[in-house]
Amino acid sequence: MAITQTSSHWPKLGASIAVFRDGEVLIVERAKPPLAGVWSLPGGHVEPGVAAADAALRELLEETGVVARMLGLAGTRELIRKTDDGRIEAHYVILAHAGVWESGEPVAKSDVSAARFVDPVDLTHYRMTEGATGIILQAAAMVSEALAARGDELSPGHGAA
Numbered sequence: 001m002a003i004t005q006t007s008s009h010w011p012k013l014g015a016s017i018a019v020f021r022d023g024e025v026l027i028v029e030r031a032k033p034p035l036a037g038v039w040s041l042p043g044g045h046v047e048p049g050v051a052a053a054d055a056a057l058r059e060l061l062e063e064t065g066v067v068a069r070m071l072g073l074a075g076t077r078e079l080i081r082k083t084d085d086g087r088i089e090a091h092y093v094i095l096a097h098a099g100v101w102e103s104g105e106p107v108a109k110s111d112v113s114a115a116r117f118v119d120p121v122d123l124t125h126y127r128m129t130e131g132a133t134g135i136i137l138q139a140a141a142m143v144s145e146a147l148a149a150r151g152d153e154l155s156p157g158h159g160a161a
Helices: 052-064 120-125 134-156
Strands: 011-021 024-030 044-046 067-082 086-105 112-116
Touching: 011 052, 011 067, 011 134, 024 120, 024 134, 044 052, 044 120, 052 067, 052 112, 067 120, 067 134, 086 134, 112 120, 120 134
Parallel strands: 011 086
Antiparallel strands: 011 024, 011 044, 024 112, 067 086
16 A cells, blocks of 8 residues: 655654653643543644754643753654555654753643653553653653762752753
8 A cells, every 4th residue: 555645744843851850750641632631741843943942841831830951852752643544644753851840830731631740650550652651761861860960950949051
């Protein structure tokens, strides 16, 4: 079967962020189809002219009200969805970042129905987007390394580079 494309605007770039506070990661439950009821990292589209890291921080604030300090890129994820007849419905390349919590308590806003910090070992209790758990584990290792290397300067109120 030949694969056809529904439009020429694919792939799109997305950005997300795994935010950690006291060993827990912030996850959100998507409210809109096609991922309604599925848990993932806060994130969304990267607009032209906006850096992916800035887009991730913007989406974090819009979806949860949380502010974080960016540590860097934790990994990438590619999502391709096709119809039964092979047409491309969606094709996203997602740049997933790692960060540490600075302020705000998670509140579901924008296009999410819930937002909460959870222990990464409890992620198996959630229906997560494909690949999210692996990205979270990569980000957790990155945060642990940064905290060990920089000490308490990554704590809220301190200036990390």
